[in-house]
Amino acid sequence: MKRERRGVRRHRVLRALLVLAALWGALAMYFLLRAGTPIRIGVGMIWCLMAAAGLHGLRPGRENWAMPGLFGVAFALLFGMWWKMPPRQDRDWADEVARTLEADVHGSRVTLRNVRNFDWRADGSALPRWETRTYDLDRLAGADLALSYWMGPAIAHTLVSFEFDDGQRVVFSLEIRKERDESFSALGGFFRQFEATLVAADERDILRVRTNVRGEDLYLYRLAIPPAQLRTLFLGYVAQARALAARPRWYNTLDNNCTTMVFDIARLIDPGLPLDYRLLLSGWFADYAFDHGGLQPGYDMATLRRLGQVTARARAAGDAPDFPARIRQGVPGE
Known part of the structure; x- marks a missing residue:
């Protein structure tokens, strides 16, 4: 019984983290992509669909770790690119x-x-x-x-x-x-x-x-x-x-x-x-x-x-x- 409760808590934590990662990633791409609004929204929707597939793979008792794992790799790559973005002095400033x-x-x-x-x-x-x-x-x-x-x-x-x-x-x-x-x-x-x-x-x-x-x-x-x-x-x-x-x-x-x-x-x-x-x-x-x-x-x-x-x-x-x-x-x- 204790093992089952720990498993339920673990799934809840993982799903919460995945939802937060989906929200952060969608907003990051919306604000950072140099493209028109429809393209930025479209990319964000694709990102959220990947997150939804990851959530589907975290169903208790029917786990399929392929999609959560793939989304985790994608998030790590996105976060790494965001973290390493250098601020600049040479833009077309107001x-x-x-x-x-x-x-x-x-x-x-x-x-x-x-x-x-x-x-x-x-x-x-x-x-x-x-x-x-x-x-x-x-x-x-x-x-x-x-x-x-x-x-x-x-x-x-x-x-x-x-x-x-x-x-x-x-x-x-x-x-x-x-x-x-x-x-x-x-x-x-x-x-x-x-x-x-x-x-x-x-x-x-x-x-x-x-x-x-x-x-x-x-x-x-x-x-x-x-x-x-x-x-x-x-x-x-x-x-x-x-x-x-x-x-x-x-x-x-x-x-x-x-x-x-x-x-x-x-x-x-x-x-x-x-x-x-x-x-x-x-x-x-x-x-x-x-x-x-x-x-x-x-x-x-x-x-x-x-x-x-x-x-x-x-x-x-x-x-x-x-x-x-x-x-x-x-x-x-x-």
């Missing part, structure tokens, strides 16, 4: 991610090349403008966590904006490096559909395009970080930029995204920061930062969130030269 960020550090002075400062139009097109800017880390005055909501309350894009006492600001954002004919897919981000790129940009570019062009909802939170740690945070982004320029990496919706990069760099300041579900559900990342003392003190989270919503002010400011100042009116700590 204009806003066409260049990679480069950085030189000489003492307290950091020079960033390919800082994005596009002039975005209401229809989503833009006048490209790439600039070289130099910053003095001794003049770092503060930093803001920006969360831009584009898919409900649980999902937001995470950016960090650094302020200098000479009036300069620069925003860092890890983004997908999409090709000219691609659009973002959170599901595709699990399947190596996109390379990752680190963008440094002017606020009138990277914040305004989200509120005024894409219709996203933007929140700003002042970070409670002393000057020495601000420097570490800024140089953490510089190190990431250099690493990506030297060796491209895949964007991954789970473990290499806009929020996990902020977390990884923040751990340079506080190595004890714990993992948390809010690193994946990034819409609540500000709550995570608040719980660990990372936001402006003296306010509860509800107040910080209410006063930090800057969407209406951003849309009213348009492309005004004082856009950064206008959107921060009333934000605690600004």
Whole structure:
């Protein structure tokens, strides 16, 4: 009797693994095949038929291991090919991610090349403008966590904006490096559909395009970080930029995204920061930062969130030269 129960459990586990492999493989081929949608769907259906044949071969008491074995070999080959796919730097990139960020550090002075400062139009097109800017880390005055909501309350894009006492600001954002004919897919981000790129940009570019062009909802939170740690945070982004320029990496919706990069760099300041579900559900990342003392003190989270919503002010400011100042009116700590 015990042997029979073990056999039943083994079959259930094998069937569950086969179903998961079928689902993963069908999605992987859909996102990675360079072909039209009908062909990708057709290949996925063939893959699922192979999985169904494998399931048929796992019937208790009437096992036929040929089809499950064949499907297992096919899955191993597919997974091996997927795992060895190299990220690249030489694709036909969309204009806003066409260049990679480069950085030189000489003492307290950091020079960033390919800082994005596009002039975005209401229809989503833009006048490209790439600039070289130099910053003095001794003049770092503060930093803001920006969360831009584009898919409900649980999902937001995470950016960090650094302020200098000479009036300069620069925003860092890890983004997908999409090709000219691609659009973002959170599901595709699990399947190596996109390379990752680190963008440094002017606020009138990277914040305004989200509120005024894409219709996203933007929140700003002042970070409670002393000057020495601000420097570490800024140089953490510089190190990431250099690493990506030297060796491209895949964007991954789970473990290499806009929020996990902020977390990884923040751990340079506080190595004890714990993992948390809010690193994946990034819409609540500000709550995570608040719980660990990372936001402006003296306010509860509800107040910080209410006063930090800057969407209406951003849309009213348009492309005004004082856009950064206008959107921060009333934000605690600004």
